[in-house]
Amino acid sequence: MARLLPIIAILAxxxxxxxxxxMADRRxxxxxxxKAAWFLITVLPALGSALWFIFGRPRRGSPPKSGGGGGGRRPMAPxxxxxFLRGL
Known part of the structure; x- marks a missing residue:
């Protein structure tokens, strides 16, 4: 069982x-x-996964690079x- 644990961890x-x-945003x-090249790299089980996590994965909390649009207002609570408050 101890020999299967590293194999299961690598597969996971x-x-x-x-x-x-x-599932990552391509931008x-x-x-x-x-993104397609990164997906092909991740086909290699141990090396591809390590490369994805170190070099390719988007940083947590970083917004995607804007490609020109997207300057609109964000939805907010009433x-x-x-x-909305002015209309009360």
């Missing part, structure tokens, strides 16, 4: 890396490679919206 990290790569992927 590999599966997580592949799903994480597939937020780091490393200078397109009690934080000055227009």
């Amino acid at each position: 990290a590999w599966l997580y890396a592949m799903v994480d790569c597939a 937020a992927v780091r490393g200078g490679l397109p 009690d934080d919206d000055p227009d």
Whole structure:
């Protein structure tokens, strides 16, 4: 059983890396490679997963790079919206 534990850990990290790569926003992927290339790299179980987590995975909490648009207003709660409060 002790010999199976590293294999199970590598397979779990590999599966997580592949799903994480597939679900990541293509504009937020780091490393200078397109998302499709990163997905092909993650096909390599141990090395590909390590490369994805170190170099390609988007940083937590970093917004995706804007590609021109997206300067609109964010939705907010009614009690934080000055227009809503003015109408009360």
